Amino acid sequence: MSEPAPKAPVMADPLVEHPLIEGRYSNAELNASLMRPVLAGPARWWWVLVGICSALTVLLMVGMGVTFAKGVGTWGNNIPVAWAFGIINFVWWIGIGHAGTLISAILLLFAEKWRSSVNRMAEAMTLFAVACAGLFPLLHLGRPWKFYWLVPYPSVLRAWPQFRSPLTWDIVAILTYLTVSVLFWYVGLLPDLASARDTARETWKRRAWGVLSMGWRGSARHWLQWRAAYVVLAGVATPLVVSVHTIVSFDFAVAQLPGWHTTVFPPYFVAGAIFSGLAMVLTLLLPARRALGLHHVITNAHLDVLSRLMLVSGLFVAYGYVQEHFFGWYSGNEYEQHAMNILRVGPYAPLFWTVIFCNVVVPQLFWIGRLRIQPVVLWVAALLVNVGMWLERFLIVVAPLSEDFLPSSWKHYAPTWVDLSLLSGTMGLFGLGFLLFLKLVPPVPASEVKHLQHELESSEAFAREAAAQRRSGGGAP
């Protein structure tokens, strides 16, 4: 092909403001740039962050050790607030996981092109978030070492789990979610592990990735089966996004406590989960993109679409707040009304209005197109949303419990240092997992980005040809 490329103006898609890949690269260049984060040695910032996260993980171990040794009495829980940090953190962490599955599975089914560069990080975030989430129900059991009593196995006690209890639903939902997320992530990772194996120079790295890639050769037969399997896994992971958090909300909604016993909970929880997860994706993605130099594949287009999604899911969450308070009032039931009043004007009002600021007011910034692509603004907003969503879960759990039906039994709640060390400790564990992920496997799916670039080039070539045909007066009849 010696003739120069035609200079005809490329027909840009009017709906796409920013390119999905900045510039054009050869497949080898693109591959090298995406493998660099794992092939190069760890940078100083990486060691610093690993140090911080490890310290927090040690704190988690301490908190868990105290809980195992002395029991959940070391937590701030009391009667009536029998559920607190254990469940708040569980709901928060598992919610964060949902955006990863949303980005990777639902967008795959919809053939959304922009998912390609961000799905791997989002899925990794899901894995570590679900692992952190899973810790809390185990710890709050009181006797965590007997957690397997929740699984139906033929025991000599001849006692089966109570399947009408949301606790058994939880364990099945979490285990399913974790397993399917791992499988989906690993299947998507196979071609890239092979690519890492083939680009690594050191023999031990080649061997390690060689074992992990399980002999992937990119054969036409492999790809055919791989695509079928990937789509099916996405198809089954998609209802998980909705069902897992719906089941989490059932933990509350099947109780008769005012403020919990409401039909809006499943969709409201799912929307909140996706909202907080998108915020966490942005919290991790923006620094990672900068530190690893991934601006060419994680472009303004990705920031733009993620912030739009955050705005939309934020509006869903806001609608949930309105519904919750409306139903509390409209029920005419004074206990329900009280549960909502203590949020607006009672002892929890400062927290409640912080939630409204973080989750309802802050996302409204993203009506403004310029702000959607400002990394600093996005990052700060995402952090605020993370805080807001945690506080929202705190209010959902603690506020109705502390002031329920009988004023003589009311009691407020304060976390102990063990509670706080568990919360910050899981953040450390989560961060540690994510940092290791960034160094051990390609953080951006190289095969998918190369495929995407090829698709983009084909459609550009097609547009050029069509334009040339129009100019020469030809064209389809």
Next chain:
Amino acid sequence: MKRWVLGEFGSPERLLEVARALRERGFVRLDAHTPFPVEGLAEVLELKSSRLPALGLLAGLGGAAGAYLVQWFTQAVDWPLNVGGRPLHSAPAFIPITFETGVLSAAGAVFLGLFVVCGLPRVTHPVFELESFRSASVDGFWISVAVEESTPPETVAEVLRTLGASQVSQVEGEE
């Protein structure tokens, strides 16, 4: 002992043309190795469509049925427990676990099925002996022709060279 002749081409479009040309010349035992899936290649190579979705459906339905059965058996038959006069066979309360187990079984079956139908995991394969084959997961589009013991591989290599392969190699070994 099996023998393959491999040729590398620069782009997916070229690979498709070559695959088509080889089919026209009567080569049937073809495969390709590419860094990303190439549209239309499966049709040219006349690969059968995947049966993994059907496997997933069957496993999912089976898992769901099994989960429901376990719940019904344990709650209503083997260990009836009267909680506030609620029905022993309480179908709505069994739905979450039934659904989740169905999803888990489908995903597990498809995952394992993928490895079985692809012949994975295997850490060694004759093609990995080729140093240049490393490009197959980076930017090389390889086509592989399996040849009989009786046919001289040089003729196939010559055909690949005339079709514009940037490099041609042959490997042999156990598949």
